[in-house]
Amino acid sequence: MTLEAWLVFSAALFCVGLCGALIRRNAIIVLLSIELMLNAANLNFIIFWRYGVNADAASGVMMVIFSIGIAAAEAAVGLALVIAVYRHFKTVNLDKVDSMKG
Amino acid sequence: MDAPFLIAAALTLLSAIAAISLRNLVHCALCLSLTFLGLAALYLQLGAQFVGLTQIVVNVGAVAIVIVFAILLTRSADQPDASRFNKGAIWVGLICAAVFATLVVSINTSYVSMKSGAPAPPLTVEKIGHELMGRYVLPLEAVALLLTAALIGAVIIAMKEPNGKGGAQ
Numbered sequence: 001m002t003l004e005a006w007l008v009f010s011a012a013l014f015c016v017g018l019c020g021a022l023i024r025r026n027a028i029i030v031l032l033s034i035e036l037m038l039n040a041a042n043l044n045f046i047i048f049w050r051y052g053v054n055a056d057a058a059s060g061v062m063m064v065i066f067s068i069g070i071a072a073a074e075a076a077v078g079l080a081l082v083i084a085v086y087r088h089f090k091t092v093n094l095d096k097v098d099s100m101k102g
Numbered sequence: 103m104d105a106p107f108l109i110a111a112a113l114t115l116l117s118a119i120a121a122i123s124l125r126n127l128v129h130c131a132l133c134l135s136l137t138f139l140g141l142a143a144l145y146l147q148l149g150a151q152f153v154g155l156t157q158i159v160v161n162v163g164a165v166a167i168v169i170v171f172a173i174l175l176t177r178s179a180d181q182p183d184a185s186r187f188n189k190g191a192i193w194v195g196l197i198c199a200a201v202f203a204t205l206v207v208s209i210n211t212s213y214v215s216m217k218s219g220a221p222a223p224p225l226t227v228e229k230i231g232h233e234l235m236g237r238y239v240l241p242l243e244a245v246a247l248l249l250t251a252a253l254i255g256a257v258i259i260a261m262k263e264p265n266g267k268g269g270a271q
Contacts (some may be wrong), residue, residue, distance in 0.1 A: 020122030073252035
């Protein structure tokens with residue numbers, strides 16, 4: 001496998017996530033798409049760790065482990081916010097959630 | 103091109119596309135966990151066994167389940183015939199295609215792409231443990247603190263507000 005093929009795949013995954021984050025109306029699917037983009041970035045860390053010149057260091061794997069931990073925290077807080085928004089507005093449709101205080 | 107990469111990559115991409123485009127939200131969450139499984143397979147192919155298994159445990163086991171919970175808790179009475187996409191969907195598609203084309207062109211013309219693949223560096227779980235307790239002990243503690251704070255914060259945000267104190271009307 002060449003480095004280009006891995007990077008093109010990772011770019012495609014990122015663009016799918018970007019498309020989902022911009023195109024969907026449901027807040028949960030937007031969070032899900034952000035997870036997809038984050039995972040594409042994680043995959044890039046591993047790809048460059050595997051193909052990089054400084055390959056014997058554990059740096060890429062460490063970065064991804066911490067990144068997965070932070071992604072879990074982000075998902076928990078983001079979904080709690082979605083639930084709070086749902087309790088307030090009775091919907092998670094992002095087009096209808098458009099008032100700031102009320 | 104070898105077959106395992108192609109299979110895992112096609113599975114990952116197709117399930118990712120399904121996850122952002124299906125109408126039923128629970129199906130979206132299940133496709134997302136399929137995407138995470140495909141990514142774990144790709145991590146295994148790249149020689150990062152620990153990361154692949156961590157991906158399965160954390161993302162498939164925890165994040166996807168939390169998303170399913172959120173979907174079930176926020177199941178609203180929205181009319182099912184309403185479109186699930188925004189109005190400017192065609193522009194979004196064009197923007198994403200442009201971003202992808204830019205990324206592909208820059209990948210194919212960059213300096214790093216001239217290198218060939220090196221053999222997988224040996225990285226055992228034992229070495230990861232030593233690194234985590236040695237060089238990376240401060241980031242480890244910071245992530246532990248962040249996770250604790252984030253989970254407490256998530257509980258507080260999602261907790262039912264007491265009556266008469268703002269919030270739900």
